[in-house]
Amino acid sequence: MPVSEIIDPADPEAELRKRRLVELVAPIFGVVLVIVVIVAVTLHSYHKTRNGVIALSQDLLSEEQKNITQEVSDYLAPAPATAIVARDLLTDPVTDDPPTVFLAYGASMLRNVHQVESFYLADDRGSFWFIDRSPTDIADGMEWVHLIRDKNVFRHWYYDKSGKLVRTVDTPGQNYDPRNRPWYKGAFEHPDLNWSDPYPTVATEELIVTAASMLHTSDGHKAVFAINISLNRLTDFLAAIKIGKSGMAVVVDKNGRMVAGSHLLDVARKANWKFDSMLLDPQTQPVFTRALALYHIYGAGVHLIKARDKQYVTIMASLHKIRPGWILMLNAPEDDFAAFAAAAGRQGFLFSMVIVVLAALLAGFLVRQNRRTERLQRQIGFERAQVRAESVALNAMAGTPDLLDPDHDAPLLTQRLTELAKARRVSLWRSVGDDQRLLCEDSYDRSTDAHSAGMELSHSDLSTFFGLLMSGDVIESDSAATQEGLRTFQRMVMTQINSRSVYIQPILARGSVIGMLVLEDAIRPRGVSHIIAIVAEIAAVRFAAMRADESRAERPEPTQSGDHNAVSTRLGEGFLASPRAEGTPDLAPGQYSQVAVATILFMDTSSNTSVDLLPVVQSLVRKFQEVMRHEALFSAQILGNRLVLIGGCTQEPDPDAARRVANAILALREIALITLADAELTPSFRIGLDVGPAFGAILGDDPGIFNVWGEAVQTSELLAISAPDSGTIQVSETAHALLRENYLFRPRGMFYLPAVGITNTYVLAAKR
C-alpha cells in the first residue's frame, strides 16, 4: 500500500520552503509597506497643507470682506455726506424759481460722483425740483426738471457741458405729487437720513435706492432733499472684485432679497423687476442661500459650505452701519486656495510611486536572483546526488560477487540503471539461436518493482529492427511508435507498459552485436550514457561467457528427448496422458523419491462470461495433448479445474523428467495465454512445479486407476495456489536445483513453511 507521509523526512526542501517564502514575501511586503507609508505621509501632509491654506484663505477673505465693506460704505457714503451739507445749504424756500444752490450743488455732485443718479428737492407745499444727467445726445450735460403744478406738467431744461440751455421740453405731470412718494414720507420718519428699499426702473433696467433727509427752509416750511444712487454700479463694482479665482460677492437684505452683486440682473429679470421677488435662487445660488441661513443662525463669520460636490469658503458680514438690514456675503471655492496643495500632494505621490516602482523592480530583481541561486543550488545538489548515486551504483556493482559470472543472476544491473536514468523499465536482451532471436534476460519495471525475463523476439517478426540493431549504433527515439524500424518493437514490447521513448544500447562483443540494453521512458539517458555503456560492457562479458558455455556444453537433451520421443505417449480413459496405455512397462506400486509434478490451476472467473466456453476448453485440451505427446510426459490427468502433469516416476533424480515437465508447462502456458486471450477470456491460471517424493500405484481393479499422491503433489499444488501472479510458474527449491542450468529463474524470496522450514521459491521465466 503506498504511504503518503505528511512530512517527508528525506526531503530537505521542506526546510527551504519557509525560507523561500520569506525571501519571496519579504520584499513584496517591504514594497507594500513603503507604498502604505508614502500614501499615509502624502495624505497627512495634504491635510495639513489644506487646513493651513483654508485658515490662510479665511484670513484673506476677512481682509477682503473688510475691504469690500469699506468699498460699499464708500459707495453709499455720498448720501449721508450730501444730506448733511444740503441741510445747511438748502435753506432757501422752494418756489417755482430755479433753486440755484440745489441745482449747482446737484450738478457738481453728478459731475464728480458717478454712483449718484439724481437729486430731488420737494417741500410740504408740493413744489418739486429734480436734477440728473442729460440724455446721451447732450454730452456731459444736465437736465433740470420742475413740476409746474398749475399746468400739471414737468418742464425739462437741458443744458450742455458749458451750461448753455439746449432745449426745453414739457411732459405731462400726471398729477404727480411728491408728498405722496415713499421717499418723501420716509424722510419724515427718519429726519436725519432715510433709506428707501431699492426699487427698479424698468426703462433703464436699473435698481435705485433713495436716501432722503428732511430740512427746514427759511420761510418756515419743511422740505425733503433726496439723493438717488444706482445699485447697478455697486453690482458692477462687486463683480469687478477678485476673490480667489472664481469667488463672488452679493449684498442682500435680511429677507434674502438681492440688493447688489452677481447675477443681479438675472434675478431682477426673473422677478420681473419686483424687488420683493428678487430673492436668492437656491438652484443657481445654493452657496449664498445656505450662507444666509447660517447667518440667521450664527451671525456674521466664516463658514465652510459644501455644495455642488465642492467645498466653499464663505464669509458673511453685516452692513448695518451703512444701511441697516443689509448683509454682505462672499464665497470662493476652497480649491481656488487649496488646489495647489492637492496638486502638490498628487505630484508628490506620483513621484513617490515612481520611486516605489523602481524599488519594486529592484525587489523583483532580488527575488529573481534569489530564485536563480536557489535553482542553481538545487541543480548542483541534484548533480551531486546524481554523482553520489552513480558512485553508489558502481560500488554496488563492483561489490557484487560473481557479477560477470552468467551462472549468477545480476538483477542489480537493470535495477540500478533504472534508478540512475529515471527510466520506467530497463531490460537486457541476449541474442540467441544464431542471432535469430533476442531473449530477455532480465527486465526491471520500476513502477511494479519487479523483474521479469523470458520474452523472445524473433528475427522474422522484426527484421528491420534487427537490421537497425546490428549496425551497432545507439538507437534513440522520443516516439518509438512513429519511427521506422522501431514500430514493431514498440508494439510488441513497449505497449506492455505504454512507454513512448526508448534508448537502445547495442551490446557488442568482438565487434558483433550479441544483445541490447533497452531503457524505456528514461528521463536522462544521455546524462548517464557512460553508466549505460558500463552496464552494457558487463552484460557483454556475461553474454559472451554464456555463449561460450552454451557452445561448450554437451547438450544431453536432444538425445534424451530423442529416447523419449521413441516412446509414444500413452493416452487412456480419464487421462490426457495415461501411464496405463498399452506397451507400458508395469509400474511397481510404491514410494518414488523423485517425482516431477506440475499442477496447473485454472481459476474459474469465467462463469458469467458470454463466451461459449466448451469449444475453447476443448481446443485448449487438444493442444495440451499435442504438447504432452511431444514432450513424452509420463502422465497427465485433468481433474476439475486442475491439470496434474507427471514427468516421470523414478527412484533416482531424473533431471530429464523435470525438464520435460518444465518444457511442457512453458508450452502449455503459452498456448493457454494465446488461446484464452483469443477467446477474450482473462487468462487466470497459476502453475506450480515440484520434484519430490510421492506414492504411485494402480488402485482398485477393473478398471484399476493409476494415482500418484504425496508430498510432491501437495507442494506443487501449494506452489500453484501461492504463485505470485496469474500465468506465473512457481517452482520449489528442489526443482530449481535440477533445472537452473537450462532455464531462467528469478527468486521470489524466502518463505517459512511449517513443515519444511525456511525455503526459497522461484519463478520460472523461460528457457535459456
Place this chain on the structure above:
Amino acid sequence: MSDDLHAALELREACPRFEESGLTSVPYSVRLMPGDCMLVACRDPVRATRFADLCSGLIPLLSGQALCMGLDWDHLPEHRAWALRGRIGRVMQQGAWIDLFGTDLNILVQQLHHTRTPTEDLVAQAITLSRRFGLPGLPTLSPGRLNNADRARAACVRAFMGEPKLLILEDPVDLETADMMTAFLAELTAARERGCGVIWFSREPDLWHGYNAAGTRRFRLLDEGLMPMKQGV
C-alpha cells in the same frame, strides 16, 4: 535518489551518553542495509530497549554518528526527525500501549499521525495483518484486556503497519507466543523483500533456530558493545 542507496541504519562509532541512556559509553558501529536483518541477543531487556532507542535517535551521543536511511539523527530538525521515526516499525519491550484507547487505535495511531492514508485503507491493512498474525480481526479491546499472546500479535501488527523502512523488534516472539512464529517469519521475509532493514532483539537466541536467511547477521549486545556471534547458534 532511491532510499535503498542508503543504509537503513548506520552507527558510526556512535558513543552514547551513559548518564542519559544507561548504555555504556562505548562506540557502536554497525551498518544495516535495506533488506538485511540483524539478530541481536541480549539478556538484559533494558539494555536492548536503550540500544533500540539509540537506533531511533532518542539518545544523545558523545561522539560518532547515528544515521537512519542516510539521515543523521543529530542534524535532523525536530519535525523531520519525528517524521523519520514514523518510518520505523517497533515492537517495544514495555509494550508502550495506551490503555485509554482500544488496541485498534493504538495500532493505527502512528499511521494516522504521520501519513495521509485514508483511515479505511489503514483499517483494511490492519485487519489483513491481524489475520496473518493469527488474530480473527483488528482487536478493539483495550490492550490491557488482551491476553499476552494476543497483545504480542497486536504489537507485531502495529510494527508492520505502513510498510516501515526499519523494523526494531524487541522480543517480538517469545516462548509463550512461539506459535505465531510462522506468520511472523512470513511477514518478516515479505518486509525484507520490500527492502526493510530489521533489528530483532531476543533474550532467547534459540528462537532464531529456524531463521538462517541470507543477509542475516547475529550479534550479542553486552556492556562491552555489540559483539558479532558465530553463525548457527
